[in-house]
Amino acid sequence: MATTEREPLLVVLSGPGGVGKGTLAKELVDQDEDLVLSRSWTTRPRRNDENLEAYKFVSLEEFLRHRENNGFIEWNEFLGEFYGTPVPDDLISQDILLEIDVAGGRQILEKYSETVLIFVDTPDVSEQRRRLVERGDNAMQIEQRIEEGDRERKDAESLGYFKVVNNNLSQAVEKIQEIIDNERTS
Numbered sequence: 242m243a244t245t246e247r248e249p250l251l252v253v254l255s256g257p258g259g260v261g262k263g264t265l266a267k268e269l270v271d272q273d274e275d276l277v278l279s280r281s282w283t284t285r286p287r288r289n290d291e292n293l294e295a296y297k298f299v300s301l302e303e304f305l306r307h308r309e310n311n312g313f314i315e316w317n318e319f320l321g322e323f324y325g326t327p328v329p330d331d332l333i334s335q336d337i338l339l340e341i342d343v344a345g346g347r348q349i350l351e352k353y354s355e356t357v358l359i360f361v362d363t364p365d366v367s368e369q370r371r372r373l374v375e376r377g378d379n380a381m382q383i384e385q386r387i388e389e390g391d392r393e394r395k396d397a398e399s400l401g402y403f404k405v406v407n408n409n410l411s412q413a414v415e416k417i418q419e420i421i422d423n424e425r426t427s
């Protein structure tokens with residue numbers, strides 16, 4: 242079903258590194274034909290086994306030029322690298338899923354007050370650490386991401402994010418889908 246009768250919904254998915262946001266986002270857009278994933282730009286180098294499509298990987302110069310030209314609806318510097326959401330294509334009539342950090346979520350909310358904010362959290366820090374090790378982050382990156390996660394958790398609470406704990410992938414997907422469906426009908 243195309244969502245032509247109403248404004249597209251913006252859904253922001255945030256959460257600490259290693260929580261599985263990428264997998265959740267993919268599952269959501271695969272099962273929900275009215276939802277498309279926004280592809281962010283980043284200056285961060287691609288991780289070894291990271292999908293080429295995960296980001297548009299660009300140089301710092303390219304990122305800054307695009308920012309100068311008002312090419313992002315929001316952007317942030319996260320642990321020394323830039324990340325930004327490109328201005329969506331005018332023709333988009335579907336709902337858009339943004340997998341971005343809480344600082345980005347705040348900027349989107351300021352521009353579009355109807356934004357749906359969802360914070361995905363890990364069951365516990367040891368599980369988060371295990372996932373970060375597994376994907377190849379080094380010891381310093383792991384500590385930084387855990388600390389950043391703590392800050393984000395607090396900010397998310399004060400911004401009124403919905404919170405979903407990713408204990409089990411299919412249950413987390415189901416909960417997020419429920420939140421999105423409720424927002425579509427409210």
Ligand code: 5GP
Nearest residue numbers: 258281316317319324325326340341342345
């Ligand atoms: P990672 O390096 O783990 O892929 O991403 C680091 C953080 O940047 C994550 O919290 C991720 O959600 C966030 N992020 C990814 N894309 C964007 C974006 O376009 N804008 C903002 N503000 N954050 C982003």
